[in-house]
Amino acid sequence: MFGIRRRLATLSHLVRPLALAFLGCAILALGIGYVLTHLYRTLVLPEVFYYLTLQFVPQVWRGVFFLAVGVATLSAGIWTLSDKVVIPLDSQPQTNELLLDYRRTERPPRLAVLSGGPGMLVLASLGRTVETMTCITPVQDPVEYYYRASSLFNFEKVVFVVPTPQPMQVTFVLDNGVRVKPSDRVPHDERYADRYVVDVQLDSAVPLSEVLVTRATIDAITNADAIVLGPGSLFESIIPDLLIPAVREALSASKAKKIYICSIMTEPGLTSGFTVADHIRQIVRYGGFAPDYVLVNAQRVDPEVQRIYAAAHQTPVYLAPEEYEETVVQALDRSTGSNVMVEGAVVVEADLATAVIQLTASLEDPGKSRTVRVLRHDPDKVAAAITSIIRRGR
Known part of the structure; x- marks a missing residue:
């Protein structure tokens, strides 16, 4: 009984319009009845109407029969309508609009994620709303880190896979010709503060075309409804996996929506001076596709x-107006209204960050520490933005 009441409660917003519609149907039926009675008494109708109108049944029982059928039909209609969720169409306050018949998809979406450790932790909350989320780790990272994180946080429906079982190392070539590795901690080295990467190379014992890729990686990309790149370091967490030919080909062939989460700030020695368009160009260059x-x-x-x-040689990654290609109106996105096209990708600007307190060295006295506010991707905000994009057109 409680389940029935709860289901019918979804129609609470529609009581008045349903009552008005019922009254209109009753008046309409009364009018049709008068017209049919007049026609029946004044015209000579075929014999089939004798049976269609149940003339062989006493009048009182005819009335009872049609009343019962009408009540049953009306009840079935109301019950079917109650299966549709009725919620506010717009999340903004003071709205009178309602969304009727908001249907769930046949199944939750499948996600494939290419990111580093911190980025995957940011996206872990998506596990509650997806069928499965397969996180493809950076090729140079030890997978044990992700297994420990998975067991420690007990992520729901989140699976970590390595792109290849073969050990590989990544080398960056900076704009001054210097070759460095991720283990050199380039973003923390003052010598490279204003430098940026011009080339990324994979060091492998076998030719890249012969690198074995795990079946779990290919299946995750092939079966995904959406592929998320980031959040995380562009050159340390995302680009390395794109250098593996089999992974790159699977990504290019996939029909899934590809979503890139751009960094909040530039990385000294890696992406110094980069804009949003620069990030997209690197994905196109190494991945062969635009998000x-x-x-x-x-x-x-x-x-x-x-x-x-700024003291750490970092600046916000911004969207330069001269990089706009066109304005794209998203009919299903009421919150943003319109977005812009940059390098073949639709750029969606949204509130994705949150300020957190972090202990760091004092600017005036490096020997002392102080607490400062820094920006980090907010898990809930990022998850909401990704979910909104996935729902478009599903």
């Missing part, structure tokens, strides 16, 4: 926070 959507943080950076980042 369908690029999520960019639109939150205003506090001047004090910006000063802290």
Whole structure:
């Protein structure tokens, strides 16, 4: 009984319009009845109407029969309608619009994620709303780190897979010709503060065309409804996997929506001076495809926070107006209204970050520590933005 009441409660917003519709149907039926009675008494009708109108049944029982059929039909209609969720169409307050017949998809979406450790932790909350989320680890990272994180946080429906069982190392070539590796901790080395990567190379014992790729990786990409790149370091967490031919080919062939989560800040020695368009160009260069959507943080950076980042040779990754190709109106996206096309990708600006307190060295006295606010991708905001994109057109 409680289940029935709860289901019918979904129609609470429709009581008045349903009552008005029922009254209109009753008046309409009364009018049709008068017209049919007049026709029946004044015209000579075929014998079949004698049986269609149940003239061989006493009048009182005819009335009872049609009343019963009408009540049953009306009840079935209301019960069917109650199966549709009725919720506000717009999340903004003070709206009178309702969304009727909001249907769930046949199954939750499948996600494939290419990111580093911190980025995968940010996306872990998506596991509650997807059928499965397969995280493809960076080729140079030890997979034991991800297994430990998975067991520690007990992620729901999240699976970690390695792109290849063969050990591989990544080498970066900077704009001054210097070759470095991720283990050199380039972003923390003052010598490379204003440098950026011009080439990424994989060091493998066998030719890249012969590198074995795990079946789990190919299946995750092939069966995914959406492929998420990031959040994380562009050159350390995302690009290395794109250098493996089999992975690159699977990504290019996939019909899934490809979503790139752009970094909030530049990385010293890796992406110094990069804009959103520069990030997209690197994915096109190494991956052979442009993301369908690029999520960019639109939150205003506090001047004090910006000063802290500037001291660390970091600046916000911004969307330069001269890089706009066209404005794209998203009919299903009421919150943003319109987005812009950059390098073949739809760039969606949204509030994706949150400020957290972190202990760092003092700018005035490096020997002392102080607490400062820094920006990090907010798991809930990022998950909401990805979910919104996945729902478009499903």
